[in-house]
Amino acid sequence: MIMFNRSQVIGAEFPDDQTIRFNGIQVDHIYSMEINMDVRITDGQILTIEGIMKRYTTFVCPQAVPVLQTAVGMSLREEGWQRRMMKEIGRKGCEHFAELIIECARCLDQARLSKAMWQALEKEPDLDQQQFMQNWIEENPEYQN
Numbered sequence: 001m002i003m004f005n006r007s008q009v010i011g012a013e014f015p016d017d018q019t020i021r022f023n024g025i026q027v028d029h030i031y032s033m034e035i036n037m038d039v040r041i042t043d044g045q046i047l048t049i050e051g052i053m054k055r056y057t058t059f060v061c062p063q064a065v066p067v068l069q070t071a072v073g074m075s076l077r078e079e080g081w082q083r084r085m086m087k088e089i090g091r092k093g094c095e096h097f098a099e100l101i102i103e104c105a106r107c108l109d110q111a112r113l114s115k116a117m118w119q120a121l122e123k124e125p126d127l128d129q130q131q132f133m134q135n136w137i138e139e140n141p142e143y144q145n
Contacts, residue, residue, distance in 0.1 A: 004028065005029070007025075007026070007028070008025065009024070010103050010104050011023040011024075012104075012107055012108075014111075015038075018041055019040060019041065019047065020038070020039050020041055020108060020111055021037070021038050022037045022104035023036050024101070024103060026096055030057060032054040032055035033051065033052060033094075033097065034051070034052045034054065035050065035051050035068070035100045035101065035104070037049040037071075039105075039108065044077035044108060046071050046074050046075075048072065049101075051064070051065045051068045051097055052065075053094075064093035064094035064097055067089060067097075068089065068097060070089060070093075071089055076105040076108060085098050085101055085102055086102075089101060109140065109142065109143040113133065113143065116136055117129065117132055120132055
């Protein structure tokens with residue numbers, strides 16, 4: 001029996017009030033790679049990015065690491081950003097890196113919501129979490145997109 005398994009793990013932390021720092025890891029039986037990326041929360045602009053190729057198939061793969069710098073300055077909130085990411089990073093560098101960036105971006109607002117809820121629960125442990133989420137989503141329309 002042939003089996004294939006790929007795992008992607010995305011972590012997020014907040015080094016300050018304006019920045020979210022992502023760590024994305026993708027591992028399967030062929031590839032193992034990681035990205036670290038700082039994103040400005042207000043507009044989704046990528047501030048810094050680095051990539052690490054731990055396991056890959058050809059000698060060409062590591063040449064995709066410097067291509068990641070093309071993503072610096074891109075916004076994860078602009079129209080068509082996923083298509084642009086696949087074109088600029090995926091085609092010119094590494095599709096797996098582009099996929100990791102996209103997965104990190106999908107976690108941007110979820111991480112913001114989690115942080116806001118955590119802070120609210122610290123102040124008010126009996127908080128109605130469902131009502132808090134509804135209010136937060138209404139106050140943050142970018143989350144709805």
